[in-house]
Amino acid sequence: NAGVTQTPKFQVLKTGQSMTLQCAQDMNHEYMSWYRQDPGMGLRLIHYSVGAGITDQGEVPNGYNVSRSTTEDFPLRLLSAAPSQTSVYFCASRRRTENTEAFFGQGTRLTVV
């Protein structure tokens, strides 16, 4: 059982480049979300999805796009990378019912130079 898988684990981008952070889960969870974590801070919600075809903005959505075409995958796109987007990114998934636990990936450490 792989859980939540994020790729890549590390990435360096130049300012202005675009890229997609991948997130996949194999637990058939309806809810998926993306967070960023800056040094010494808690996690902040970027975007989330309650099911295939449905996404919504979180606390810090600017500069990021998401889509959810399947239950399993929830990619995060950086449109034009900026140094302020240097952070560690975490993807999470959760079952819709029963207010149960969320499962997190191991994170993607992104540096924008």
Add this chain to the structure above:
Amino acid sequence: DAKTTQPNSMESNEEEPVHLPCNHSTISGTDYIHWYRQLPSQGPEYVIHGLTSNVNNRMASLAIAEDRKSSTLILHRATLRDAAVYYCILSSYFGNEKLTFGTGTRLTIIP
């Protein structure tokens, strides 16, 4: 979303019990109390959650005040592997598609 308040940091001796407090004075009747922890260089992991009654699992115990305005995560016998940042989070029964993290409590275990 209702807010939680936790101490920034705590220290505990190895093999001793640890009590991590959390205040949530604006909690609503449909809010569950969740605890997650984040080990160094890892994603958060679930620890325990509850609604009204105290809860136990293999990792920890959760003690919830009778008025639900505070709770305490109890690690019965801390080990060095329990050194982490612990987050107390409220998750509504309705609209629980996202979790709101605060800054958590950084727990240091002293050998």
